[in-house]
Amino acid sequence: MKRLASFISATCIVSVFVIILTFSGLGLVNNASFAQEPDQTTGTGCITLDSDEENGKNTITVSCSHPSTLTDIYNSIQNQDILKREDNSNYSPWILDATIIVEKDSTFVINSSDTKWLKILAGDKNGDGDRDIVNSITVFGNLIIDSVKITSWDPEKNDVIKFEVDILPSREFEHTGIDAIPRPYIKTEDETTGTMNITNSEIAYLGYECGSGCSGISYYGNNGTSIVKNNEIHHDRFGFYSVGVGGVVLEDNNVHDNFMYGFDPHTATHDMIIRNNTVHDHGAMGIICSLDCYNITIEGNEVYNSAGSGIMFSRNMSDSVARNNDVHDEEKCIFLSQSSNNEVYDNDISNCEGQGIYIYHNSIGNKVYNNTLTNATEGIEESDDSQGTNEISNNRIE
Numbered sequence: 001m002k003r004l005a006s007f008i009s010a011t012c013i014v015s016v017f018v019i020i021l022t023f024s025g026l027g028l029v030n031n032a033s034f035a036q037e038p039d040q041t042t043g044t045g046c047i048t049l050d051s052d053e054e055n056g057k058n059t060i061t062v063s064c065s066h067p068s069t070l071t072d073i074y075n076s077i078q079n080q081d082i083l084k085r086e087d088n089s090n091y092s093p094w095i096l097d098a099t100i101i102v103e104k105d106s107t108f109v110i111n112s113s114d115t116k117w118l119k120i121l122a123g124d125k126n127g128d129g130d131r132d133i134v135n136s137i138t139v140f141g142n143l144i145i146d147s148v149k150i151t152s153w154d155p156e157k158n159d160v161i162k163f164e165v166d167i168l169p170s171r172e173f174e175h176t177g178i179d180a181i182p183r184p185y186i187k188t189e190d191e192t193t194g195t196m197n198i199t200n201s202e203i204a205y206l207g208y209e210c211g212s213g214c215s216g217i218s219y220y221g222n223n224g225t226s227i228v229k230n231n232e233i234h235h236d237r238f239g240f241y242s243v244g245v246g247g248v249v250l251e252d253n254n255v256h257d258n259f260m261y262g263f264d265p266h267t268a269t270h271d272m273i274i275r276n277n278t279v280h281d282h283g284a285m286g287i288i289c290s291l292d293c294y295n296i297t298i299e300g301n302e303v304y305n306s307a308g309s310g311i312m313f314s315r316n317m318s319d320s321v322a323r324n325n326d327v328h329d330e331e332k333c334i335f336l337s338q339s340s341n342n343e344v345y346d347n348d349i350s351n352c353e354g355q356g357i358y359i360y361h362n363s364i365g366n367k368v369y370n371n372t373l374t375n376a377t378e379g380i381e382e383s384d385d386s387q388g389t390n391e392i393s394n395n396r397i398e
Contacts (some may be wrong), residue, residue, distance in 0.1 A: 027138055046106075047076040047208050049098075057135055058082050058098035067107040067144075070094050071114045086119075093117035095153065104193045107142040110150065119153035120184035120206075122161060134182045134214070142194030143186075149202040152183045160205035166235060168260050168307065169282025179259050180209045190244075192221040196286065197230045207237030207259075215241040216258070221246060228253060238264050239282070246271040253277045260284040262306065267291045274298045282306040286330070289315035298322045307333040309317045313342055313363075322347060332358050341365045350374040355381045356397070364389035374398045 011054050028320040034270045039131045046064035053058075062068050062075065074094075085092040093256065094115050101107040110118055120135050137143065161183045168174060185207045188196045196219065207216030216236030219226065225247040233239045233256045239255040239262045242248065246269070255262045255277060260278040265272055269289060279286040279301055285308040287295050296317065303310040303325060311329040317339040324349045327333040333352040334344055338389050349356045349371060356376025357368055368390060373379055379397045 017164045021213070025376045029357065034091045039138060045278045045341075048075055049079065049082070050084075050255050051100065058135075059101060060098045061078075061101045061103060062101040062108050063106050065106070067109045069109050069111075069114055070096075070118070073100070076357070084135065086270050090114070092121050095119050095155070097121040098134065100137045102137070102139045102141045102143055104138075104140045104191070104398060105192070107144065108137075108139075109144045110146075110148055112147040113145065115148060117149040119151060121153055121155065122182045130181070134208075134210070135184045136214075137184075137186045139186075139188040139194070139196055140192055140316070143188070143196040145196075145198045145201050145203075147200045149204070150186070151203075151207070152205045160235075162205065162235075163259060166257055167281065171284070171391045174260075175209075177209070177227055180352070182209045183209075185214045185218065185236075187218040188220055188222055190227075190246075193223055195222050195224045195226040197226055198231055199222075200230050200356060202232045202234075204233070205235045209242055210235065215264075218242065219246060222247065227251070232256075235259065237261075239279075240264065242266060242269045242272075244268045249273045249275070252273045255279045256281045258282050261288055262286045262303075263288070265293060265296065267293075269293045271295045272297070273367045274301065276300040277302075279310075280305050282308075284308045286310045288312040288314055289317050290318070291316065293317045294319045296320040298325065300324050302326045304329045306330060309333070311335070311338040313337065318342065321345075329344040335360065336363045337361050339366070341362050343367045343369075345370045346376075351375040351387045352378075356380055357381070357395075359383065359386045359390055362386060366390045367393075369395060372398070 048061045050059045060073055082098050083094060083096050085094055091353060095120060120132055141296045153384055154161050163179055163181055177278045183206055203217060217236040217240050222245050227249050228301040229251045234257045237259045240250060241260040244267060250263060260283045262282045263274055272314060272345060274287060285296060286303040286306040298311060309332040310327040311325065312335045313336040315338050318341045320342045322344045323346045327347060328350040331353045332355050333349045334357045338361055355378045356373035359366060363386045380392060380395060
């Protein structure tokens with residue numbers, strides 16, 4: 001009898017186990033319910049969901065060899081708490097409460113084939129309404145964004161997530177936490193093997209002060225020519241930020257009302273084209289490249305009404321050009337500081353509160369020529385430690 005009882009017990013355990021495996025294989029067991037086991041593969045087999053219940057963090061990893069979309073993620077994870085349509089229509093906005101990681105050699109596409117608007121939540125760890133988790137789209141492979149709108153989203157207010165003020169009120173507020181309200185962001189990582197192309201889209205109300213990499217749209221690495229073209233980029237912390245990248249083209253964008261900078265290619269950014277953009281109404285500089293930037297071409301842009309300079313070459317920017325730009329209604333319209341061997345020519349410069357062109361702080365070997373300056377209070381000026389070391393010729397001051 002004891003042997004019979006043991007046999008029956010063992011048989012029951014095996015049967016239950018088989019039933020569970022069968023239902024799981026049929027898709028009747030929701031993988032999200034096994035959140036304590038990370039990287040559960042569902043659907044396509046190359047889209048995984050890791051729900052960290054302890055920290056309240058959801059992470060979707062895309063590692064597909066073929067291009068994947070939001071619809072692919074939805075069909076794979078089948079979790080309305082993480083990704084859902086706002087309503088039942090095919091092109092309804094998506095609401096995302098997760099970080100999406102695009103792995104190397106993979107491509108993720110957000111375009112008008114399945115949405116018009118992606119709303120990204122900041123995340124709420126404790127369910128108390130506080131935004132204490134920050135979601136992002138983090139790219140190691142390829143990201144294609146085309147003909148869509150991407151913003152942060154606050155479901156309680158049914159609105160985008162806003163800072164207390166739209167733009168930096170003055171530089172004294174730069175590090176006081178006024179821009180530290182957590183908001184989602186888009187970023188390529190240092191180890192990126194692909195490109196991030198953003199075209200024909202609206203990118204708004206993203207980014208916050210986190211210390212590094214959360215500014216809104218940030219490029220920290222790419223191995224090819226990335227394109228940011230024909231977008232409206234506004235009310236982000238920075239309109240654009242980069243570190244150490246080359247080959248990015250920023251063209252035909254309307255960039256306005258960002259909390260600090262419009263375009264801020266930074267540390268060792270190189271071989272970049274900033275062309276035919278309209279850049280205006282920012283809390284700091286309109287276009288600035290700072291700290292060891294080189295081979296930057298800034299041409300054909302209209303830049304106006306920002307709190308700092310219109311165009312600034314800063315901290316060892318070299319071998320770069322600002323030409324054919326219309327810069328007006330700025331404090332200093334074009335400003336070179338600690339930067340050498342650059343060219344500034346054929347620009348229309350007007351209504352500058354201070355200098356039309358200011359060459360400052362050991363900026364040497366620069367060529368400034370064929371510019372037209374109208375109503376620029378101090379015209380072209382060199383600081384004492386720059387004076388006589390630059391070539392200034394054929395400029396018209398009216």
